[in-house]
Amino acid sequence: MKHLIFSDIHSNWEAFQSFLKKARRLKPDTYVFLGDAVGYGANPNEVVEALAALPNLVAVMGNHDKVALGLETSMLFNPVAAEALDWTKKKLNEFSLNFLKSMKRGPLRLKEGVCICHGAPFDEDYYIFTPADALEAVEFSGERICFFGHTHVPAVYEFPPEKDFVAIYHPLEEGRTHIKLKKDFLYAVNPGSIGQPRDRNPRGTFLIYDDQEEAVKFYRFSYPAEKAKRRIVKEGLPEVLGERLLEGY
């Protein structure tokens, strides 16, 4: 089966539309969403409606989704993120609220040997940025592969059975992003972000996990980020949320 794994849309309708066009052409068997449908961007309801319409969708909640639903507070968020969430809460319609509520809390078992979560299996709000954290995540999950989001940075951490070294892949462009998963190795894998990439590349990222081939393949896509920025400014959201889309930070 081909699982299309994606994360962190953050109400970016321009990015999500471009993603959908590319994703449909790849004809995945399932869509696996790792959380943060909303927050930061200007079109939460359009994004949620299109997300909800995807066939064979498995979705876990992100920290922004939980705050938007009032399940958690934004006390630990930076002021810009908190302001955007206050705006989002007022904007969400009934359909969006119901769909966000229907998303599962991570971590979840996608299939035998594969865990999915937003932050980390031991703490859904935790940011995995180091090999030590990545190893702790996959070991804690009890599975061989752990797919996570939250950092908005695409990455593959590969651990051999002896766990005496780690290989780290940061996919930057298409064409050098097909990574074969080795038997008995452990993997922590982040597809990056659809709507707010933070690896200094403004193009969105996602991946296909092929469980027959045992491989992950990353994809990048361009989208009209200037338009997304204009919408953010027009809605009175903090301008920096538009600026960062142009630079990918």
Ligand SMILES: [Fe+2]
């Ligand atoms: Fe996020």
